[in-house]
Amino acid sequence: MRNTRRALADFAEGPQSTDSPLYGAMTRAIMKSETLMRMVEKTPENQPVPLHLLAALQYLIGRTPEHALTGFYVEPEHRGSLDELQEAMEQFATSHQDEIELLLATRTVQTNETGRAGALVPGFCLIYERTRLPLATIEIGAAAGLLMGWPDFFYDYGNAGQLGSSSSLVKLQTEVRGPRTLPLPSDLPPYAERIGIDRSPLAVSDPDDADWLRALVWPEHPGRLERLNFAIETVANDPPYILQADAPDGLDSLLMQIDGATTRVIFHSIALYQSDRETWTRIDEVLLAASRSRPVFRLGLEFDAGQKGIDQPFLTLSVYERGGISKEVLAQVQYHGRWIEWLVG
Known part of the structure; x- marks a missing residue:
């Protein structure tokens, strides 16, 4: 309660x-x-x-x-x-x-914060480095699918490097903190599919939905609002497919549809709190079952409910394989993606 x-x-x-x-x-x-x-x-x-x-x-x-x-x-x-x-x-x-x-x-709080893509992309790069297969990504809690546009954005990590096309309307600057080097390749990983799932998806073509997304940006953050508007424009040119369903009910069929010559990646950001523990347990069960045929990677940017006093989320990579699961905390991230501190290597 x-x-x-x-x-x-x-x-x-x-x-x-x-x-x-x-x-x-x-x-x-x-x-x-x-x-x-x-x-x-x-x-x-x-x-x-x-x-x-x-x-x-x-x-x-x-x-x-x-x-x-x-x-x-x-x-x-x-x-x-x-x-x-x-x-x-x-x-x-x-x-x-x-x-x-x-x-x-x-309405629900569906903060489609594109800045978080700056934190997710190093995770996508790491997954591709391990599998060398194009990524087929499924976003849980996709809202309007703005984060699903991650391959179309430009990423600037300062001295750590840059990724993506500099001509992109959506330009993300992510400060790299801490003593460890952020491992970045020379370019973004290739992707095969971008799919979303949300119980109440938004449409960037709907003016009311777009205005609700703008209302979720905090008043003193004009840079975030400008980036949101550019992301809406970018995604509107090629709207992603978002399945309207609860994640446990829709994930199984989506995973089955993905081509075998790809890497299956589930990702989500600041979404855990919107569903109860039973829902996420069911998601785990779906991914464990799917992993018996081939691996499933899950990249989550979430607050760690088990650590009191932690006010910024962690980027965690979970690998589901042969019915088992392994987890690795990759980074800590500012909740809007303003900075990232890499924790491995």
């Missing part, structure tokens, strides 16, 4: 509050307000507090530019006091209560 007030306090006191001072202040305003607390309590159990409500507010602010709350978004240097912010939020939430509750009931 979620402790909503604890979740709010964790956000307000954590690195996210520094990363987005406005969201930190809005979270503190929610905690002071009975009206806003009643509203945030309507967040579904599998959705993050307070980001789900904050995304709903930002989505509606984009459609209500004349409201006083809008000024807190567009003029960060003139935000006023916490009491003024709380008052503006309460007024907006009260006047848009039905719309907010509808968004909380029908």
Whole structure:
């Protein structure tokens, strides 16, 4: 059972509050307000507090530019006091209560953060180095499939190297931290297929879906928003196939369809929290069964629930082979893909 007030306090006191001072202040305003607390309590159990409500507010602010709350978004240097912010939020939430509750009931936090591709790609490169077969990737929790466009992006890792076409609209800069060298080849690995699976996929061609994706970008992150818009444009030119299904139910058939002369790679990023333990156990069972014919690789960028005090996710490579599984932690990564620290080698 979620402790909503604890979740709010964790956000307000954590690195996210520094990363987005406005969201930190809005979270503190929610905690002071009975009206806003009643509203945030309507967040579904599998959705993050307070980001789900904050995304709903930002989505509606984009459609209500004349409201006083809008000024807190567009003029960060003139935000006023916490009491003024709380008052503006309460007024907006009260006047848009039905719309907010509808968004909380029908939308989910599907932050299709393309910056995370900068963390996933070194993992894809490592898998290809081991198998030397083109990658057939399946993304769990694909949302609009923006991360599935990873072969079309340009990657800049500073002194560690660059990958992809410099003419790409989507250019990712990922800082390499730590004492170990990030092992990069001279080019991106070849791929054979890009498939997604999501219980509620989004379509970049749908203006409402695209606006929801934009609402999930934090207010002080114009670079992320620009990159998102470029990714939407890039993926719209060649929309990926996304199967609408729960992952355990759809994975088996997708894996069976993949050509034998490829490497099967399942990947996901910041998706574990949206499903219960039983769902991920069933996914493991599907992958273990599929591995009896040939290996399946799984690349996950997720927070480690077993380590308290860890506020950034880890990139983990799991190899399913002959009905068994081995795991290796490859890197720690900033949750939006801003930096990577390689941990092996």
